[in-house]
Amino acid sequence: MAATILVVEDEPAIQELIAYNLRQAGHQPLCADSAEQALRLVSNALPDLVLLDWMLPGASGIEVARRLRGDKRTRSIPIIMLTARSEEQDKLQGLETGADDYITKPFSPRELNARIKAVLRRRAPQMTDDVVEIGGLRVDPAGHRVTGNGEKIDLGPTEFRLLHFLLTHPERVHSRAQLLDNVWGDHVFVEERTVDVHIRRLRKALEAGNLDQMIQTVRGTGYRLSAS
Amino acid sequence: MAATILVVEDEPAIQELIAYNLRQAGHQPLCADSAEQALRLVSNALPDLVLLDWMLPGASGIEVARRLRGDKRTRSIPIIMLTARSEEQDKLQGLETGADDYITKPFSPRELNARIKAVLRRRAPQMTDDVVEIGGLRVDPAGHRVTGNGEKIDLGPTEFRLLHFLLTHPERVHSRAQLLDNVWGDHVFVEERTVDVHIRRLRKALEAGNLDQMIQTVRGTGYRLSAS
DNA sequence: ACCAGATGTTGCAGATTTGTGACATCTGAC
DNA sequence: GTCAGATGTCACAAATCTGCAACATCTGGT
Numbered sequence: 001m002a003a004t005i006l007v008v009e010d011e012p013a014i015q016e017l018i019a020y021n022l023r024q025a026g027h028q029p030l031c032a033d034s035a036e037q038a039l040r041l042v043s044n045a046l047p048d049l050v051l052l053d054w055m056l057p058g059a060s061g062i063e064v065a066r067r068l069r070g071d072k073r074t075r076s077i078p079i080i081m082l083t084a085r086s087e088e089q090d091k092l093q094g095l096e097t098g099a100d101d102y103i104t105k106p107f108s109p110r111e112l113n114a115r116i117k118a119v120l121r122r123r124a125p126q127m128t129d130d131v132v133e134i135g136g137l138r139v140d141p142a143g144h145r146v147t148g149n150g151e152k153i154d155l156g157p158t159e160f161r162l163l164h165f166l167l168t169h170p171e172r173v174h175s176r177a178q179l180l181d182n183v184w185g186d187h188v189f190v191e192e193r194t195v196d197v198h199i200r201r202l203r204k205a206l207e208a209g210n211l212d213q214m215i216q217t218v219r220g221t222g223y224r225l226s227a228s
Numbered sequence: 229m230a231a232t233i234l235v236v237e238d239e240p241a242i243q244e245l246i247a248y249n250l251r252q253a254g255h256q257p258l259c260a261d262s263a264e265q266a267l268r269l270v271s272n273a274l275p276d277l278v279l280l281d282w283m284l285p286g287a288s289g290i291e292v293a294r295r296l297r298g299d300k301r302t303r304s305i306p307i308i309m310l311t312a313r314s315e316e317q318d319k320l321q322g323l324e325t326g327a328d329d330y331i332t333k334p335f336s337p338r339e340l341n342a343r344i345k346a347v348l349r350r351r352a353p354q355m356t357d358d359v360v361e362i363g364g365l366r367v368d369p370a371g372h373r374v375t376g377n378g379e380k381i382d383l384g385p386t387e388f389r390l391l392h393f394l395l396t397h398p399e400r401v402h403s404r405a406q407l408l409d410n411v412w413g414d415h416v417f418v419e420e421r422t423v424d425v426h427i428r429r430l431r432k433a434l435e436a437g438n439l440d441q442m443i444q445t446v447r448g449t450g451y452r453l454s455a456s
Numbered sequence: 457a458c459c460a461g462a463t464g465t466t467g468c469a470g471a472t473t474t475g476t477g478a479c480a481t482c483t484g485a486c
Numbered sequence: 487g488t489c490a491g492a493t494g495t496c497a498c499a500a501a502t503c504t505g506c507a508a509c510a511t512c513t514g515g516t
Contacts, residue, residue, distance in 0.1 A: 101337060156492055172370040175230075178254070194494055196474065218372045219473065219502070220385035226371075384503055421463090422505055428464065447462065447513070457516100464511065472503070482493075 003048035004028045005116070008038040008064060009082065010056050018051065021109040027116075035060035039067060042074060049116060052099070053082045065099060078119045082107075132167040135227035137211050139164050148209030158183070159202045166215070166225035175222040199223055231276035231348060231355050232256045236266040236292060237310065238284050242333075246279065249337040253344075263288035267295060270302060274414055276355055277348060280327070281310045297326040301414060306351040308343055353396035354410070360395045363455035365439050367392050376437030386411070387430045394443070394453035403450040427451055 005022055009015040010033045019029040030047055032038035035056055041047075050068065054061040061081065068074045081099040100119050103112060131140045136149040141164060146153040155163065162183045166174070174182075176192040184190055203212040216224045233250055237243040238261045247257040258275055260266035263284055269275075278296065282289040289309065296302045309327040328347045331340060348355045357370040364377040369392060374381040383391065390411045394402070402410075404420040412418055431440040444452045 173372040221372055
C-alpha cells in the first residue's frame with residue numbers, strides 16, 4: 001500500500017506534520033505550498049493521491065481540483081480535501097468539484113490514514129500498474145502484456161482493459177452496465193450487448209491455454225472471472 | 229449491493245452531487261425535486277430506499293414520509309432524511325414520523341454510504357452484498373455463488389433470489405404473497421402457486437447436500453428456512 | 457375410512473437471455 | 487487515399503428460465 005501522495009498545504013508546520021505522518025505510514029510524500037507548484041509536480045510525475053488544502057492563498061485549492069479533474073491524465077487521481085471546521089460551505093462545493101472525501105482540521109493521524117486507505121482502496125484496483133495474476137492468467141499493465149500459463153496472448157485494447165478489470169475484481173459478478181462504466185468509461189453510449197461480443201473475443205483469445213472457462217456467464221446478471 | 233435509491237431534494241446542485249456519489253457506490257439514483265414528483269415516481273416503481281430532504285419548499289418532506297408510511301405498499305421502504313445542521317428540532321420529529329436515520333448536511337460520501345449500508349442491512353438485508361451462511365448453506369451475492377457444505381450448487385436466477393431472501397430472513401414463516409413481493413417484486417402478477425414450484429426447484433437443487441430439509445413448509449401459512 | 461383443502465411434482469410452451477458470425481463504420485499509420 | 491486492425495451493431499440460433507395447469511400426494515378433521 002505504499003503510495004506517492006502529493007500534499008498541497010501552504011502552512012509549513014502542518015505540511016511537515018502531514019508529511020511526517022505519511023512517512024510513518026509507509027507512504028512517499030511530495031510537498032507543494034502553492035497551486036502552481038502542485039500542478040508542476042503533477043506534470044512531472046503522477047501521484048497516487050492528492051491531499052489538498054482548500055484554503056490556499058488566493059482560494060486556488062478549488063482551481064487545483066478543477067484542473068486535475070479537467071485533464072484526462074489526472075482525472076482519476078483521488079483527492080482528499082483538508083478544510084477548517086468553519087468552512088462548512090466549502091465542503092459541498094469541494095465534493096461537487098470532484099473531491100473524493102474531505103477531512104476537517106484538526107485531525108488525528110489515525111483518521112487521516114483511515115481516509116487515505118479507504119479512498120485508495122475504492123479508487124485504485126485497476127489503476128495501478130501492478131502485475132496481476134490469477135490461476136495462470138497474468139496481465140502486466142505497464143508492459144501491456146498478457147500471458148496464459150506462460151504462453152503469450154494477443155488482445156485488442158478493449159479486450160485488454162476488460163481482462164484487466166476482471167482480473168483486478170475477480171470472483172464477483174459484474175453486470176454489463178458495470179463493465180461498460182468501468183471498462184468503456186462513464187457517459188459512453190454503447191449497447192449493453194456489445195459487452196457480450198467483447199467477452200466472446202476475450203474468451204476466444206484465452207482458448208489457447210484453456211483459460212477461457214475462467215470467464216463465466218451468470219445468467220440474468222452478468223459475467224465473472226474466477227480462478228476455477 | 230446495487231440498490232435503487234430515490235433522492236428527494238429541491239436544490240439541483242446537491243441533488244446532482246448525491247446522485248453522482250450514489251452512482252459511484254454502484255447504486256441507481258432516481259431524482260425528484262418535489263413531493264409530488266417523488267410520490268409519482270414511487271407509484272411507478274418502488275425504490276429500495278429514499279433519501280429525503282426535510283426542507284422541501286412547503287415543508288412537505290414530512291408529508292412525503294407520512295404518505296410513504298401510510299401506504300402498505302411503501303411502508304417498509306427505508307427513509308433517510310437530510311437535514312441542515314440547525315434544524316435540530318426536525319430530527320426528532322423526523323424519526324418520530326418514521327425515518328430510519330438522518331444525516332446532517334454537509335456530509336461526506338463516506339458518511340452517506342455508511343448510513344445507506346447500515347439502513348439497508350437493518351431494513352432489507354437481502355439488498356447488501358454480504359455473504360450469508362446458515363447451517364452449511366452459504367450464499368455469496370457479490371460472486372453470485374451458492375455452496376452447501378462446501379459443494380457448489382447451481383441455481384437459476386429466481387431460485388437464487390428466493391434462497392437469498394430466505395437466508396437473510398431465516399427462522400420465520402413467509403406467506404406466498406410476501407415471497408412474491410420480496411423476491412419477484414411488487415407490481416408483478418403471478419399466481420401464488422408459482423412460489424411452490426420454485427420452492428420445489430430450490431429444494432431439488434439443495435438435495436445434493438441434504439440441505440433441502442432446511443426449507444420447511446408451514447401448512448396453511450407459507451414457507452420457512454431454518455437451520456433444521 | 458373418507459373428504460376437502462393444501463401442497464408436491466411434472467411436463468411443456470412461450471419468453472427471455474446469451475452465443476456467435478457477419479457486416480458496416482471508424483481510426484490512425486503510411 | 488488506402489489499408490489493416492479495432493469496434494459497435496445486428497440477426498439468428500442455441501440455451502435456459504418461467505409460469506402454469508394438470509395430476510399426484512399429503513394432512514388433519516370428522
